[in-house]
Amino acid sequence: MFHLASIVPRSVSTFLRKTSTGQSFPAxxxxxxxxxxxxxxxxxxxxxxxxxxxLMKENKVDIYKFISGFSGSAGTAVITSDKAAxxxxxxxxxxxSKQLDGNWNLLKQxxxxxxxxxxxxxxQSEGHKTVGVDPTVITAPEARKLSEKIKKKGGAQLLxxxxxxxxxxxxxxxxxxxxxxxxVLDIKYAGKKFEEKIEDLRKDLxxxxxxxxxxxxxxxxxxxxxxxxxxxxxxxxxxxxxxxTPTTATLYIDKSKFSQDVIPHLGDNxxxxxxxxxxxxxxxxxxxxxxxxxxxxxxxxxKKKFWISTKAxxxxxxxxxxEEKVEExxxxxxxxxxxxxxxxxxxxxxxxxxDGASLSEYFAWLEEELVVKKTKxxxxxxxxxxxxxxxxxxxxxxxxxxxxxxxxxxxxxxHYKPEKGNCSIIDPTAIYLCDSGAQYLDGTTDTTxxxxxxxxxDMERKAYTLVLKGVIAIDRVVFPKGTSGFALDTLARQFLxxxxxxxxxxxxxxxGSYLNVHEGPIGIGTRIQYSEVPLSIGNVLxxxxxxxxxxxxGIRIENMIMAQEAKTNHKFGDKPWLGFEHVTxxxxxxxxxxxxxxxxxxRTWLNDYHQExxxxxxGFFQGDERTLKWLERxxxxxxxxxxxx
Numbered sequence: 001m002f003h004l005a006s007i008v009p010r011s012v013s014t015f016l017r018k019t020s021t022g023q024s025f026p027a028x029x030x031x032x033x034x035x036x037x038x039x040x041x042x043x044x045x046x047x048x049x050x051x052x053x054x055l056m057k058e059n060k061v062d063i064y065k066f067i068s069g070f071s072g073s074a075g076t077a078v079i080t081s082d083k084a085a086x087x088x089x090x091x092x093x094x095x096x097s098k099q100l101d102g103n104w105n106l107l108k109q110x111x112x113x114x115x116x117x118x119x120x121x122x123x124q125s126e127g128h129k130t131v132g133v134d135p136t137v138i139t140a141p142e143a144r145k146l147s148e149k150i151k152k153k154g155g156a157q158l159l160x161x162x163x164x165x166x167x168x169x170x171x172x173x174x175x176x177x178x179x180x181x182x183x184v185l186d187i188k189y190a191g192k193k194f195e196e197k198i199e200d201l202r203k204d205l206x207x208x209x210x211x212x213x214x215x216x217x218x219x220x221x222x223x224x225x226x227x228x229x230x231x232x233x234x235x236x237x238x239x240x241x242x243x244x245t246p247t248t249a250t251l252y253i254d255k256s257k258f259s260q261d262v263i264p265h266l267g268d269n270x271x272x273x274x275x276x277x278x279x280x281x282x283x284x285x286x287x288x289x290x291x292x293x294x295x296x297x298x299x300x301x302x303k304k305k306f307w308i309s310t311k312a313x314x315x316x317x318x319x320x321x322x323e324e325k326v327e328e329x330x331x332x333x334x335x336x337x338x339x340x341x342x343x344x345x346x347x348x349x350x351x352x353x354x355d356g357a358s359l360s361e362y363f364a365w366l367e368e369e370l371v372v373k374k375t376k377x378x379x380x381x382x383x384x385x386x387x388x389x390x391x392x393x394x395x396x397x398x399x400x401x402x403x404x405x406x407x408x409x410x411x412x413x414x415h416y417k418p419e420k421g422n423c424s425i426i427d428p429t430a431i432y433l434c435d436s437g438a439q440y441l442d443g444t445t446d447t448t449x450x451x452x453x454x455x456x457x458d459m460e461r462k463a464y465t466l467v468l469k470g471v472i473a474i475d476r477v478v479f480p481k482g483t484s485g486f487a488l489d490t491l492a493r494q495f496l497x498x499x500x501x502x503x504x505x506x507x508x509x510x511x512g513s514y515l516n517v518h519e520g521p522i523g524i525g526t527r528i529q530y531s532e533v534p535l536s537i538g539n540v541l542x543x544x545x546x547x548x549x550x551x552x553x554g555i556r557i558e559n560m561i562m563a564q565e566a567k568t569n570h571k572f573g574d575k576p577w578l579g580f581e582h583v584t585x586x587x588x589x590x591x592x593x594x595x596x597x598x599x600x601x602x603r604t605w606l607n608d609y610h611q612e613x614x615x616x617x618x619g620f621f622q623g624d625e626r627t628l629k630w631l632e633r634x635x636x637x638x639x640x641x642x643x644x645x
Contacts, residue, residue: 042101045084049103051169053081059161061132063124076117080124087117090504091414094550110504118149125155135160135315140328143314160314180230182238183259189441189514190226191343195269197224197336198249204332205246211289211304212245213332214282214320216312219515220333225251225270227262228514234401235516236439241278243285252278279319286321309334330532334521337512339538344513345562347442348540349583352560354393355438355445356585356613357620362386363434363451364630370428370453378425379405379418383436390438400437400444400517407432411450411554414505414546429454431553437517446517446542448558451589462499463547464555464592469495470545471557472605474507474524474580478566481576485524485541486531492524492545501547506530508541511560535578539563543580555592559584585613587634595638603638610635 056064056079063080075088075096087107088096096106108114115123125131131150135143147158167174187193201224205213215221218237222228229238241252250271266272273281291300306320309331320326340348366382369375383403390396406416408430410423418424426432432453437446450464470492477491485508490497492507506525509518521533524541535541539562546556559582566579587610598606614635621628 043099044101045103046101048169049079049084052079052165055165055168056081056132059132059163059165060130061159061161061165062129063121063131064133064161064165078117078121078124083124085117085120087120093504094413095415118146121146122149122153122155125150126153128154128156130156130159132159132161132165134164134166135162135318136313137164138314139311140308140314140317140326141310160318177239178231179254179257180238181259182227182229182253182257182262184261184265185226185228185441185514187226189343189347191341194224194226197226198244200336201244201332202246205244205307208307209304210307210327211302212243212285213307214278214285214312214316215242215244215331215333216309216316217331217334219512219519220309220331220337221251223337223512223515224333225266227265229257234399234439236397236514237516239275241275243278243281250281252276252281279315282316282319283321286319286325289321289325307332330521335533337515338510338519338522339536340513340540340562341538344443345538345540347440347513348444348560348562351395351438351440351443352445352447352583353585353616354395354440354620355390355447357617358386358390358393358438359434359436359447359449359586360617360631360634361621361624361627362389363449364627365389366426366432367451367453367630368626370426376425378420379407379410379423380420382426382434383418386434386436393440395441397439397441397514400439400446404433404435404448406434406554408553409551412548412550412552414548414554414556431456431460431555433554433556435556435558439514441514444512444514444517445584446511446558446560447584447586448544448546448556449586449589450555450557450592452591456592460553460555461592461594462597463501464557464589465594465597466495466499466501467545467547467555467557468588468593468606469598469602470507471543471559472602474543474545475559475561475582476579476601476605478568478577478579479535480573481578482534483578484531484534485522486526486528488524488535489526489530492543496545496547503546503548505546507545508543508561511540511542513540535563537563537565537576537578543582557588582609585616587613587631590634590636590638593638598638607637610637 052064063078074092075086077086083105084103085105085107086096086100087109089109093108100106107117107120109116121131143158150158215224218240221240221242222237224242228236230236231238238257243250248271249269250273252273252275254275255272285306289302289304292303302325305325305327307327307329308316310328317326362385365385369377383405386403387399402417404416405418407424407426410416411431411433431450433450435448437444473491474488477488489507493502496502506523506527508524510520510522511517512519521529522535522539522541523530541561542558543561544556544558548554561580561582563578564581566577568577588606614631618628618631621631
């Protein structure tokens with residue numbers, strides 16, 4: 001799975017997947033979390049656009065963000081009186097081209113001579129046109145940058161339209177906000193009391209002379225208070241906000257969501273306020289700030305400002321009083337959450353062993369069904385079987401995203417999601433890619449394996465081995481403290497690059513601890529934000545290079561890795577050196593490995609890895625002769641003299 005660039009403002013799926021709550025979500029917090037549903041049929045949006053344009057005219061808006069038939073989780077739609085454009089990145093080019101109807105212009109972000117959605121919007125605003133947007137579904141930094149571009153192009157303004165026009169078109173077909181129960185995450189899984197987390201945060205606020213922090217990211221609220229919910233598919237979070245000041249701690253949530261253990265857990269020192277009260281209270285927070293004395297006739301300014309995340313909504317910033325009273329920062333909670341404590345790290349190790357055993361059992365079953373029994377299985381039936389196997393393991397809660405079960409050319413669709421009645425029969429003579437994960441009380445998993453049950457082509461074997469070499473390179477790297485994931489990305493791509501090949505997604509994303517399977521702020525990739533945050537001991541990331549040929553096949557290998565201090569012979573600069581510990585315990589596909597392409601060090605790594613997988617998972621297969629034989633075969637050592645396996 002891959003790090004998702006967008007938050008709710010850019011989540012532009014069908015109406016049933018659009019959320020307008022004034023909430024700021026991390027990447028996978030939209031209701032279109034990783035491949036939430038991918039119907040590859042073209043969606044007719046003519047009537048929706050007609051109704052939206054009518055409302056735009058009534059609200060004196062010439063250009064408006066939103067709606068398309070695209071169900072991917074990263075994109076932005078912009079609608080004018082006579083045009084509509086969807087911008088998305090390389091992960092979704094294939095999908096978007098199939099789903100968008102003739103009303104839409106697809107802006108393939110990252111390609112040469114293709115404008116960004118902001119540039120396209122600004123161009124359309126020429127001639128003093130007004131661009132409208134719901135301020136609850138765009139961040140303050142995005143709004144500021146877009147406004148500047150609009151004015152430079154001769155547009156009138158960026159206007160925050162309080163009534164979400166898409167919701168008005170949606171009408172009574174819009175489902176209510178989820179209201180699932182919220183429960184306490186036991187300290188034996190969380191590893192740290194929420195009171196200690198709040199105290200650490202207050203120390204940071206005091207050090208930086210901040211008036212307080214408004215928390216708008218759902219996973220940050222859940223992590224801070226050691227609570228979990230089920231409002232967003234696959235993500236154990238709940239609709240809420242939080243406000244932390246030097247003397248108060250407030251949780252904004254509908255109390256009807258609480259299970260019986262929540263109130264005793266929170267105690268008397270946490271104020272509970274209704275979810276929608278955050279905007280009213282934000283205005284009060286802004287008005288309460290103590291002002292400096294006026295100097296030289298200039299208006300007085302606050303002595304301290306409120307912090308909000310750079311991913312918080314524009315509406316929240318405006319209610320706090322705007323730039324004079326707000327400081328936009330990378331969330332200190334996000335930084336703290338990304339560095340797992342010892343309990344969380346041990347939970348990650350344990351849950352990945354159980355999860356790895358589930359995947360080995362699944363692959364052994366699938367091979368027997370397809371090759372021995374000649375069973376006709378579609379991609380959904382296979383994915384359902386995997387979930388059934390996983391659900392038998394200790395501490396299983398649910399999936400961490402919809403399983404990407406893809407055969408042949410479907411594997412080239414990076415975020416493919418099969419739907420019953422609209423998926424393929426698995427072809428045992430073609431590539432099969434399975435990207436899947438689960439939520440356990442002690443951790444979150446995300447694993448991708450690419451297999452072949454027949455005889456792979458030379459190109460498939462070559463591509464797989466190049467990708468495997470990239471996985472090994474990241475796993476084995478040693479780097480000085482202060483290095484970012486941005487700096488490591490080329491290590492995974494170098495082998496593909498030598499062949500003139502590449503992939504259009506990041507190499508790794510952060511992963512939560514029984515939280516979001518996509519977690520910032522760290523990652524491995526070319527996005528500028530990955531250069532801003534150095535990797536730290538305790539970070540958990542994916543290691544997942546790939547290669548895709550549209551209409552033919554796709555390959556991806558994904559392991560979870562944890563940053564740790566590395567042992568080195570020297571300590572240049574008298575600073576710590578870091579490396580990675582892998583925790584995913586699933587064999588690589590022997591049929592797809594070209595042994596002659598591996599160096600001695602790479603073969604040694606692979607043999608050691610397979611021995612570790614065997615040792616840690618074999619105990620799950622007592623009495624399961626099929627899986628044990630499969631595991632023994634797939635983890636057999638690759639010898640130096642072997643040429644092609």
